[in-house]
Amino acid sequence: MLLVVFLSSLINGLQIGLIEDMVGSIPHVTVEAATPGAKPLWQMPGQGGIRGKVVTNLEKMATQKRKIEQWERVSQTIQDLPEVAGVAPSAEGSGFVSRGAKNVGAIIIGVVPSEQMKVMSLQNRVVEGDFNAVDAQNAAIGVKLADDIGAKLGSRIRLVSDQGIIQTFRVACLFDMGVDQANESWVYTGLPAAQAMFKMGKDITTLDVRGKSLFAAKRISDQIESFSSLKVTNWMDSNQAFLDTLRSQNTAAAIIQAMTLLASAFGVASVMIVFVVQKARDIGILKSMGATARQIQKIFVLEGLGVGIGGAILGSGIGTGLCFLAENILVPGETFGGRPATIVPMSWDIKYVLMASAVAVIVGLLSSVVPARRASKLDPVEAIRRG
Amino acid sequence: MDNCNVPVVQTIDLVKRYGDGVGTLALRGVNFQMKQGEFVAVVGASGSGKSTMLNMIGALDRPTSGHVVIDGHITSRLNDEGLASLRGDTIGFIFQFHYLLNEFTVLENALMPLSVRKGGPTRDELAWVKELLGRVGLADRMKCRPTQLSGGQQQRAAIVRALANRPKLILADEPTGNLDSQNGALVFDMLRELNSQFGIAFMLVTHDDRLAQEAERIVMVEDGHIVADYDVAKVEEQIV
Numbered sequence: 145m146l147l148v149v150f151l152s153s154l155i156n157g158l159q160i161g162l163i164e165d166m167v168g169s170i171p172h173v174t175v176e177a178a179t180p181g182a183k184p185l186w187q188m189p190g191q192g193g194i195r196g197k198v199v200t201n202l203e204k205m206a207t208q209k210r211k212i213e214q215w216e217r218v219s220q221t222i223q224d225l226p227e228v229a230g231v232a233p234s235a236e237g238s239g240f241v242s243r244g245a246k247n248v249g250a251i252i253i254g255v256v257p258s259e260q261m262k263v264m265s266l267q268n269r270v271v272e273g274d275f276n277a278v279d280a281q282n283a284a285i286g287v288k289l290a291d292d293i294g295a296k297l298g299s300r301i302r303l304v305s306d307q308g309i310i311q312t313f314r315v316a317c318l319f320d321m322g323v324d325q326a327n328e329s330w331v332y333t334g335l336p337a338a339q340a341m342f343k344m345g346k347d348i349t350t351l352d353v354r355g356k357s358l359f360a361a362k363r364i365s366d367q368i369e370s371f372s373s374l375k376v377t378n379w380m381d382s383n384q385a386f387l388d389t390l391r392s393q394n395t396a397a398a399i400i401q402a403m404t405l406l407a408s409a410f411g412v413a414s415v416m417i418v419f420v421v422q423k424a425r426d427i428g429i430l431k432s433m434g435a436t437a438r439q440i441q442k443i444f445v446l447e448g449l450g451v452g453i454g455g456a457i458l459g460s461g462i463g464t465g466l467c468f469l470a471e472n473i474l475v476p477g478e479t480f481g482g483r484p485a486t487i488v489p490m491s492w493d494i495k496y497v498l499m500a501s502a503v504a505v506i507v508g509l510l511s512s513v514v515p516a517r518r519a520s521k522l523d524p525v526e527a528i529r530r531g
Numbered sequence: 532m533d534n535c536n537v538p539v540v541q542t543i544d545l546v547k548r549y550g551d552g553v554g555t556l557a558l559r560g561v562n563f564q565m566k567q568g569e570f571v572a573v574v575g576a577s578g579s580g581k582s583t584m585l586n587m588i589g590a591l592d593r594p595t596s597g598h599v600v601i602d603g604h605i606t607s608r609l610n611d612e613g614l615a616s617l618r619g620d621t622i623g624f625i626f627q628f629h630y631l632l633n634e635f636t637v638l639e640n641a642l643m644p645l646s647v648r649k650g651g652p653t654r655d656e657l658a659w660v661k662e663l664l665g666r667v668g669l670a671d672r673m674k675c676r677p678t679q680l681s682g683g684q685q686q687r688a689a690i691v692r693a694l695a696n697r698p699k700l701i702l703a704d705e706p707t708g709n710l711d712s713q714n715g716a717l718v719f720d721m722l723r724e725l726n727s728q729f730g731i732a733f734m735l736v737t738h739d740d741r742l743a744q745e746a747e748r749i750v751m752v753e754d755g756h757i758v759a760d761y762d763v764a765k766v767e768e769q770i771v
């Protein structure tokens with residue numbers, strides 16, 4: 145019981161944390177114009193697809209990304225899909241960040257901050273400053289990149305696009321996406337600024353989509369593919385192995401929980417059997433006074449119910465206590481799922497407690513049936529003699 | 532059924548065999564009858580079958596063959612539920628040990644036969660049980676736990692419990708066996724008084740010949756048979 149609450153919270157906590165870490169920094173679904181020669185975003189090795197790839201293989205990306213035709217119309221169509229929560233346009237390209245003598249390769253991403261925040265959980269990712277400030281003069285850069293070029297909040301940096309256009313920005317926001325490649329190469333600017341640097345006019349390269357649920361990503365991406373020839377990628381396909389791991393973790397958790405329940409059922413049953421043995425004489429006496437087998441059975445089933453309810457209350461209490469305790473032990477300097485890391489990430493939910501409690505009560509009832517039947521079948525003469 | 536001519540107990544060729552195969556033949560054909568309001572002492576050596584006989588008559592156990600008729604009910608014709616209600620309505624048990632339930636007070640214990648019945652004790656029954664407790668000298672011990680009583684008091688509480696449902700028949704298996712002679716005599720006198728006052732039939736197993744002589748009738752059991760059955764008064768007449 146206790147274990148069920150604790151384990152459910154722990155496993156759910158771990159998974160939410162992991163998925164947050166994994167997906168929080170990337171949109172659920174990304175729509176791009178198919179780029180000849182360039183592999184799609186998520187099928188590239190490592191995290192971040194093109195955004196990551198470019199850093200290491202900058203020279204290969206000399207060909208500029210293709211624009212999405214009539215993107216406003218496409219965006220609206222996607223926005224109208226039932227499971228879509230938000231769509232944000234961005235114009236991306238490669239370039240350099242320089243500050244003083246330091247030059248670092250970068251992915252320059254032009255976004256509308258308010259829109260972008262709807263498709264990525266950036267709130268938790270911002271370490272310093274304000275992402276909303278990102279515009280034609282203000283940029284957001286990763287913490288690692290800031291370190292590499294020695295920039296701080298308010299520092300001036302220069303961005304050089306692969307079209308050779310140079311622009312000066314002020315660092316208005318530092319973020320930590322939880323992924324090195326993003327932290328060391330991504331630079332967010334305002335959408336018009338990036339469009340100008342990449343000579344795109346009003347065009348964009350990418351539409352980032354957020355589903356109403358994490359796991360709607362696959363369906364959304366299928367729907368988009370059904371009406372457009374754009375390159376659509378979703379986090380689920382790109383992280384198949386990760387999802388498989390989660391799934392097997394869930395199975396393992398279910399097995400552990402089933403075992404725990406089984407163990408507690410045997411626990412209740414054995415307590416009840418001991419109780420029957422202890423009370424054998426009293427049962428015999430009650431029978432000699434005219435108590436029926438059914439009455440005796442009822443007494444013990446009620447007893448089992450009591451044990452179940454007691455166990456449920458105690459177990460939920462201790463389990464919940466442990467969850468909150470574990471949640472409050474922080475690991476200094478670490479983050480997980482975008483929040484300060486706890487020793488074990490927990491996601492406690494009243495749902496687990498109610499579920500586990502219901503199960504405990506049912507288990508208590510069921511596992512008292514056998515001892516109760518035993519009690520009711522006791523031979524009164526034997527019971528009295530032995531007592 | 533309240534006809535005085537109906538015997539409260541009648542056994543016909545009562546046989547009880549314990550265990551499979553040959554086993555132990557504890558009763559070898561007992562034919563016995565007992566009138567309403569009679570006070571019968573059952574005597575006999577250890578292992579002769581006295582307790583077995585009482586258990587059969589009390590419908591606590593089923594005979595291997597033969598029949599038991601209690602107050603007109605043929606027990607072999609009753610199912611378990613029927614036996615339970617027969618025990619609850621017609622019979623009271625007193626054992627060598629009090630077997631009071633420690634979780635309950637003396638009063639609650641004494642009311643137990645009424646509590647296990649549908650509906651629980653009525654106001655009249657509660658008054659009756661309280662009166663009985665007073666009679667056996669436990670008026671000020673009603674709220675005590677059984678463990679707080681002396682051995683004699685515990686046995687007296689157990690007697691009240693046996694009487695709570697106003698049974699026609701009380702089966703007492705060595706009720707004084709666990710008491711010293713003074714307390715034993717006290718308890719015995721009490722049973723005798725309840726017998727004469729309320730007309731309840733008593734069947735009482737005892738190893739104490741002196742107490743047995745106080746009964747109306749003595750039944751002697753030997754090796755699963757009744758070997759003697761006589762009225763105490765008549766025998767005494769002959770001796771005197």
Ligand SMILES: Nc1ncnc2c1ncn2[C@@H]1O[C@H](COP(=O)(O)OP(=O)(O)OP(=O)(O)O)[C@@H](O)[C@H]1O
Binds near residue numbers: 575578579
């Ligand atoms: N449950 C049982 N299983 C097997 N044998 C039994 C059982 N109960 C009694 N017996 C046997 O039946 C015979 C009669 O036993 P019972 O208890 O009726 O004797 P008793 O006259 O009451 O003796 P005591 O005076 O010692 O109480 C004995 O030989 C005993 O061993």
Ligand SMILES: [Mg+2]
Binds near residue numbers: 581582583
């Ligand atoms: Mg005996």
